[in-house]
Amino acid sequence: MGPELRLALRHASDSRHRRGGQERHETIDLGLRYLGLGLPVAVPADDQGRLLPAELDRLLSEGSVPSLVCLQPGNLHSGAFDPFEAAIEVARQHGAWVHGDGAFGLWAAAVPELAHLTCGMALADSGGTDAHKTLNVPYDCGIAVVRDTNALRNAMGLHTSYLIHDAEGPGDPFQKVPELSRRGRGVPVWAAIRSLGRNGVAAQVLGLADAAAGIGSRLAAVEGIEVLNDGDYTQVSLAFGDDATTRAVTARVIEDGKVWMSGSRWKGRDVLRVSVSNWSTNADDVGTAVEAVRSAFAAVRGAV
Ligand SMILES: Cc1ncc(COP(=O)(O)O)c(C=O)c1O
The missing domain is CATH 3.90.1150.10 (Aspartate Aminotransferase, domain 1)
Structure with missing residues (x-):
């Protein structure tokens, strides 16, 4: 093991740079484990499970390395939404990346009557949701939304000489997801949205x-x-x-x-x-x- 890798592992075991609400979904911890990043720091939450922005500020002030803040639109016990506007303002002050774990809650953004719940959510750097939950398409149709196309492609993309690359259009699927070969999960999602329409x-x-x-x-x-x-x-x-x-x-x-x-x-x-x-x-x-x-x-x- 070279010195650079040791340094990376030392940083990876420093849990100060990953924050999630006290009531985050267990899959946040699972994702961090897959990535070798250890456990997140839990940010205290209110009686409905909403992360407290002042506590986020306090905890981010203690860290000295780039942070990833995971907010939750839709607590699985209360349905409550983290206060996106306030929490993202705090996260920005500390240069943190903000992700929204909106497995079922992100869909509230489609509903004008529920706009108060998702206010500020669109300011996040990334978000995830499941079409197999609220949209009711078959398993497993997860959707990731990433603000910075380059960040996504630099992390997930690959170039090979034997594949045909889409230079002009929206880009190849394998530039945006971990898999190279995958079935067309987008088809049932597209069909459901197309048939339902926005309303x-x-x-x-x-x-x-x-x-x-x-x-x-x-x-x-x-x-x-x-x-x-x-x-x-x-x-x-x-x-x-x-x-x-x-x-x-x-x-x-x-x-x-x-x-x-x-x-x-x-x-x-x-x-x-x-x-x-x-x-x-x-x-x-x-x-x-x-x-x-x-x-x-x-x-x-x-x-x-
Ligand atoms: C808030 C939240 N995040 C993540 C997940 C995990 O999603 P999946 O089962 O599609 O892996 C769930 C599933 O229940 C959830 O409710």
Whole structure:
């Protein structure tokens, strides 16, 4: 191992240059592990899981090397969006690269009624989202958006003498992604967007958020059920008193099989987590979901 590589590894093991909200998705850590960059520094968040810009500022002030800040549009328990405008202003002052992990939340940007959530998001250096989530195309259609074309191509691109290169047009796919050979993931994504159109995509995303709001508000009205999140977007986190009861209700909902919701843990509590993501979810489905949770809770209470 030469001296340059040792230096690179020493920097790589210095976790001060990677920041992510306390409630970042685990795949951020996974990505850093793949890259050999170690673990990120968690930036404290508020009660909905939104990163606190003042804390980001404090932590970035402690670092002396280039930083990567990962913001999150769409917390998977609360649906909350990190405050992009304020956080990006802080990140810029420290020369950091800002990425938005918008697996499902980035789609809110398509909806005029939800513009307040994504305000400032477009200022990020890069962002990622999944068309296989909110857009409902088949797995696995991840999308990366990178502001600086050269940064993307310098990182991902390659030139070989045996391949035909697109000198004039938008560039070859293999200049923008890690793989050289890949199937046409863009085709189903293009087809879905083409058939829905701008308004169709907006209506689909807004429909998911409205359904989540309906489920949250109707269950909040049931005595003994707590909705733990503010309900800005497509997620609802429910608790039923103590953790044991929440786990029992979760098991009952799953066993009954009328709807699928998963158990999770958030803010030190067990929760029943609702994530509305299917395009076909309608008012009847909202009613079915509410009734499934309500009756599971009644059954668990009755059994005590
Ligand atoms: C916020 C967030 N980031 C990243 C991911 C990972 O995405 P994928 O399952 O497409 O790898 C998810 C998936 O649930 C997510 O919700």
